[in-house]
Amino acid sequence: DIQMTQSPSSLSASVGDRVTITCRASQDIRNYLAWYQQKPGKVPKLLIYVASTLQSGVPTRFSGSGSGTDFTLTISSLQPEDVATYYCQNYNRVPLVFGPGTKVDI
């Protein structure tokens, strides 16, 4: 099975900061990588699919990049409402494993 790792596991940043989260797959998953945001006590929300395509309605301060085994989620200017845990997910082959998550605080 493909394993997914994320770094860092948590981070604290200031409003307006640029934030970068890294996701790594144990095997080549081409660009079949999704990112989710889960705010405290809320349901997960799809942010980005196929590594870099923004889901409809997601603010453009969110962006994704990468292919193969290394991927990045970037928040260009962190906002208070971005406090959440962010998960990547392998979408190339089953099982569709999630990464362990990155908790973002302000």
Add this chain to the structure above:
Amino acid sequence: EVQLVESGGGLVQPGGSLRLSCAASGFTFSDKWMHWVRQAPGEGLVWVSRLRGDGSDTTYVDSVRGRFTISRDNAKNTLYLQMTSLRAEDTAVYYCASESYYGLGVWGQGTTVTVSS
């Protein structure tokens, strides 16, 4: 409005069974791969299972294979997860989600399963 509503969670003893349901509305249910994802208290997301729109293809994570069965009734726009031989480690919030463009685009609010004596 696109919506998924789970039900059927509850408290069950180890070794027991439970069937979760997920009622879909606002989209053509039979067109969509549907998934179950779970989240244990304070833990991350775990993908559990998926089922093709026509019901012809199912996949499970190793930890539930042989104990859980995913199914659907397209006439009722409902997804199911039959869970048997439940263990304490199956305790979690269970979400159903519909697939769109290589991601889980719509999620239900979740239903809580607690396995305890």
